Amino acid sequence: MPCLHRFTLLATIVCSIPVLAQPLDASQYVTRVLAEGPSSKVAEAEAALTRAEVVGVGRWPNPSLDWQRQSIGGATGSGSSGAQDLFLASVPLVLSGRLGLEADAADLRAQAGALRLIRARALLHREALERFQQVLAASGRRLLLEDSLHVLEQLSQVIAARQKAGESSGYDLLRIGVERSSVETALAGARLAQTRASNDALALLPPGLDAVTFEGQLLTKVSAVARAQLETRRADLKAWSLEAQAAEEDLRAAGRGWVPDPIVSGGAQTFGLGLPGAAAGYVVGVSIPLPLFQHRSGEQAQAAARKKLAEARRDQLRSTALVQFDATSSEVNARSEQLERHQLQVIPRAAQLRQVAATAYRGGAAELLVLVDAERTFREARLTGIELQLQLALAHDLLLLLAGSFDVPLEEGTAR
Numbered sequence: 001m002p003c004l005h006r007f008t009l010l011a012t013i014v015c016s017i018p019v020l021a022q023p024l025d026a027s028q029y030v031t032r033v034l035a036e037g038p039s040s041k042v043a044e045a046e047a048a049l050t051r052a053e054v055v056g057v058g059r060w061p062n063p064s065l066d067w068q069r070q071s072i073g074g075a076t077g078s079g080s081s082g083a084q085d086l087f088l089a090s091v092p093l094v095l096s097g098r099l100g101l102e103a104d105a106a107d108l109r110a111q112a113g114a115l116r117l118i119r120a121r122a123l124l125h126r127e128a129l130e131r132f133q134q135v136l137a138a139s140g141r142r143l144l145l146e147d148s149l150h151v152l153e154q155l156s157q158v159i160a161a162r163q164k165a166g167e168s169s170g171y172d173l174l175r176i177g178v179e180r181s182s183v184e185t186a187l188a189g190a191r192l193a194q195t196r197a198s199n200d201a202l203a204l205l206p207p208g209l210d211a212v213t214f215e216g217q218l219l220t221k222v223s224a225v226a227r228a229q230l231e232t233r234r235a236d237l238k239a240w241s242l243e244a245q246a247a248e249e250d251l252r253a254a255g256r257g258w259v260p261d262p263i264v265s266g267g268a269q270t271f272g273l274g275l276p277g278a279a280a281g282y283v284v285g286v287s288i289p290l291p292l293f294q295h296r297s298g299e300q301a302q303a304a305a306r307k308k309l310a311e312a313r314r315d316q317l318r319s320t321a322l323v324q325f326d327a328t329s330s331e332v333n334a335r336s337e338q339l340e341r342h343q344l345q346v347i348p349r350a351a352q353l354r355q356v357a358a359t360a361y362r363g364g365a366a367e368l369l370v371l372v373d374a375e376r377t378f379r380e381a382r383l384t385g386i387e388l389q390l391q392l393a394l395a396h397d398l399l400l401l402l403a404g405s406f407d408v409p410l411e412e413g414t415a416r
Contacts, residue, residue: 022211022212022213023212023213023214023215024212024213024214024215025214025215025216026129026132026133026216029128029132029201029205029214030125030128030129030132032205032206033124033125033128033204033205034121034124034125034128036205036206037124037128037204037205037206038204038206038207039124039127039204040121040124043117043120043121043124044117046116046117046120047113047114047116047117047120050109050110050113050116051110051113051114053109054106054107054109054110057102057103057105057106058099058100058101058102058103058104058105058106059099059103060092060094060099061092061094063089063090063091063092064089064090065087065088065089065090066086066087066088066089066090066267067085067086067087067088068085068086068088069083069084069085069086070083070084070085070086071083071084072084072271082271082272083272084269084270084271084272085269085270085272086267086268086269086283087267087268087269088265088266088267088283089265089266089267090263090264090265091263091264091265092261092262092263093261093262093263093264094261095259095261095262096256096257096259096261097256097259098253098254098256098257098259099253101249101250101252101253101256102249102250102253104246104249105246105247105249105250105253106246108242108243108245108246108249109242109243109246111242112238112239112240112242112243112246113239115235115236115238115239115242116235116236116239118235118407118408118409119234119235119236119239119407121406122235122401122404122406122407122408123401123406124204125401125406126397126398126400126401126406127204128201128204129393129397130394130397131197131200131201131204132201132214132216133218133390133393133394133397134197134200134201134390135194135197135198135201135214136214136216136217136218136390137197137218137386137387137389137390138190138193138194138196138197138198139194139214140218140386141190141193141194141383141386142187142190142191142193142194144379144382144383144386145183145186145187145190145379146187148183148375148378148379149180149183149184149187151375152176152179152180152183152375153180155176155371155375156173156176156177156180159172159173159176159368160173171368172368175368175369175372176368176372179372179375179376183379198214201214218386218389218390218392218393219389219392219393219396220339220343220389220392221336222332222336222392222396225329225332225396225399225400225403225405226403227322227325227326227329227403229403229404230321230322230325230402230403230404231318232404233403233404233405233407234317234321234404234407235404235407236317236407237314237317237318237321240310240311240313240314240317241310241314243306243310243314244307244310244311244314247303247304247306247307247310248303248307250299250302250303250306251300251303251304251307253299253303254296254297254299254300254302254303255296255300256296257291257294257295257296257297257299257300258291258295259291260288260289260290260291261289262286262287262288262289263286263287263288264285264286265283265284265285265286265287266282266283266284266285267282267283268280268281268282268283269281269282269283321402324402325399325402325403328395328398328399328402329399331395332392332395332396332399335388335391335392335395336392338388339385339388339389339392342381342384342385342388343385346381346384346385347381347382347385350374350377350378350381350382351378353374353377353378354374354375354377354378356374357370357371357373357374357375358371358374
């Protein structure tokens with residue numbers, strides 16, 4: 001019985017230990033998303049399908065082995081019957097050289113598929129950063145509103161005490177109550193937004209993961225992003241170039257359609273006519289198709305069309321990427337200047353205004369509305385600052401995506 005009590009106490013202690021959440025910063029979060037997330041698994045499966053589609057392309061056709069047995073009717077004057085067996089092996093000979101060209105085209109398409117996987121991971125990288133930053137922004141809004149609500153609650157207590165002492169009217173207590181309720185409503189929305197942002201971020205991680213927390217700070221300064229290396233970094237641009245090269249190889253292979261592919265056959269033949277002994281012989285043959293009407297003109301036209309389409313898509317993508325890069329770069333510069341101006345001119349003044357109003361109210365030199373207005377001004381300035389930081393971070397991440405900074409080989413690093 002004492003042992004049972006000790007076991008029950010131990011189980012209670014073990015069960016009461018809280019599960020510690022695993023902290024993740026931006027780099028760790030992106031790394032786990034790219035390594036273990038379901039979206040990453042889908043991209044890898046699509047790349048594996050592309051690799052599987054080119055397996056066996058360019059190899060020689062298989063030889064064939066044929067056996068036939070024919071019955072022979074009664075021989076003249078003998079009344080006996082027999083059988084004839086034919087063993088035949090056939091080997092197609094592809095002398096046009098198109099198989100090597102088809103193999104080269106398949107290899108180029110496989111390389112293009114690998115580059116598309118890199119680009120898919122780059123898109124996922126940017127999406128993961130965006131969701132992570134949304135969590136940080138939502139958390140910052142919640143903390144700011146909680147701090148403002150705490151200040152209003154303290155002020156409400158001061159006003160209630162002053163009202164009991166006859167130094168304040170009922171209007172002041174009612175007015176501060178309205179302001180506090182408004183902040184409570186905003187705080188409830190901020191908590192819901194943080195929960196939603198956290199769930200969106202967790203959706204990119206593998207299912208069944210233990211509790212995690214997101215740690216970090218939003219950007220306040222951004223680094224310069226080079227435009228010159230856009231075309232050499234972007235994996236999707238390189239993929240379309242390889243697709244055009246593969247179509248060129250297919251076009252060359254289809255152009256060999258006028259060269260016939262002969263089939264060489266050889267084997268043995270036996271005769272059994274119902275007489276003592278059996279006759280045997282050999283069989284040798286060559287079959288040469290004549291490409292007079294069909295010499296792969298359809299494949300040739302399709303390859304030419306695929307090449308033209310790949311080049312057009314590459315050119316369109318390059319042009320769009322350059323235009324978007326320039327526009328996003330201008331946006332990043334403008335948002336960086338906007339945030340810097342807000343941090344240097346607005347937030348310090350709002351904080352000073354808040355402090356001056358509180359001092360004046362405590363000294364009886366300011367009305368309640370002045371204090372409430374100063375608190376609201378400070379709160380809105382800080383909330384605007386968080387929004388400006390978020391928009392700057394999102395624009396900067398988009399600029400990195402457009403520049404190909406996330407398009408790195410799989411064996412290299414995954415997070416910036």
